[in-house]
Amino acid sequence: MGQQDKGVPPNFYKGTSSSIATWLHKNSEDYAQAIKRITAYMNRAAGNLSDADTKRLEDAKVKLKKLYQREAAVKVQQWGRRNEYDVSFLKMLVHAIVDIVPGAKDIPLTVEFRERGLTAEGGHFLGKHEWDQLKDHHTIVLDKKQALKHIADTVAHEIGHAVQYRNKQLSRGPSPTGEHGWIWEGRWFPMTTELKHDDRPWEVDARRYEAYGAQALKVLQDQGLVPQSSGDKMQEQWKAKGLIPKNPVTMGDLDGLPDDQVMQIIKGLKGGTMTETEAWEIINAAK
Numbered sequence: 001m002g003q004q005d006k007g008v009p010p011n012f013y014k015g016t017s018s019s020i021a022t023w024l025h026k027n028s029e030d031y032a033q034a035i036k037r038i039t040a041y042m043n044r045a046a047g048n049l050s051d052a053d054t055k056r057l058e059d060a061k062v063k064l065k066k067l068y069q070r071e072a073a074v075k076v077q078q079w080g081r082r083n084e085y086d087v088s089f090l091k092m093l094v095h096a097i098v099d100i101v102p103g104a105k106d107i108p109l110t111v112e113f114r115e116r117g118l119t120a121e122g123g124h125f126l127g128k129h130e131w132d133q134l135k136d137h138h139t140i141v142l143d144k145k146q147a148l149k150h151i152a153d154t155v156a157h158e159i160g161h162a163v164q165y166r167n168k169q170l171s172r173g174p175s176p177t178g179e180h181g182w183i184w185e186g187r188w189f190p191m192t193t194e195l196k197h198d199d200r201p202w203e204v205d206a207r208r209y210e211a212y213g214a215q216a217l218k219v220l221q222d223q224g225l226v227p228q229s230s231g232d233k234m235q236e237q238w239k240a241k242g243l244i245p246k247n248p249v250t251m252g253d254l255d256g257l258p259d260d261q262v263m264q265i266i267k268g269l270k271g272g273t274m275t276e277t278e279a280w281e282i283i284n285a286a287k
């Protein structure tokens with residue numbers, strides 16, 4: 001790469017170390033290529049770089065290395081069809097959460113977004129965390145069909161559990177009599193504890209972490225990095241085509257109407273044999 005780096009925006013290398021690192025991380029094939037681009041620029045500009053310029057570009061290299069290290073520690077995957085968000089955005093979200101949760105930075109972690117969260121027993125979960133102690137690796141599995149706000153909360157909550165295990169606040173182990181259970185801050189709880197799931201002290205503690213999810217989401221929103229959901233896009237298209245009425249009939253509007261009229265309206269609206277205006281006429285006449 002002896003020539004000008006044509007891939008970068010104008011005056012790119014005059015930016016801050018963070019902006020240079022972030023952009024190269026996003027737009028390079030790998031760490032080696034990203035570093036090469038900075039180095040090639042520094043070689044070309046050698047005679048014209050002030051000490052401050054050199055320092056800024058060296059800082060960018062350090063930041064770049066950290067970004068790639070973080071990426072190596074945290075893997076994000078998505079499974080199944082009908083993805084509301086693409087994996088590059090989910091990655092950004094998970095990284096943003098890892099960045100602000102105290103103690104989360106160096107956790108070897110995989111976050112999997114799955115079609116739905118089903119347990120072996122046929123139960124349903126929104127998120128769960130597992131720690132493979134032999135491999136020293138944490139895996140978080142999430143139901144990907146949640147509103148974005150809940151995805152962020154759930155990721156942060158489950159990362160909270162990973163931190164609890166790593167801090168040795170929480171562990172699994174037997175009681176003095178050999179019965180299996182959890183140990184939370186030195187106190188032993190049997191697997192068969194009568195405490196409800198949400199009342200267990202490590203769950204109370206994990207809920208504290210959910211605020212970091214909201215905070216990370218806000219950071220991305222403020223930077224304009226949160227994409228529109230497919231539901232939002234569809235609403236917009238419908239509105240543009242005039243398919244969304246100004247005053248749509250909702251179930252609440254049908255409260256107090258006789259059952260046969262409720263059925264007539266629901267069937268009519270769903271089947272397209274009745275307009276919203278006609279439905280409103282029936283509702284208003286009945287009230």
Ligand SMILES: [Zn+2]
Pocket residue numbers: 157161203206
């Ligand atoms: Zn939990």
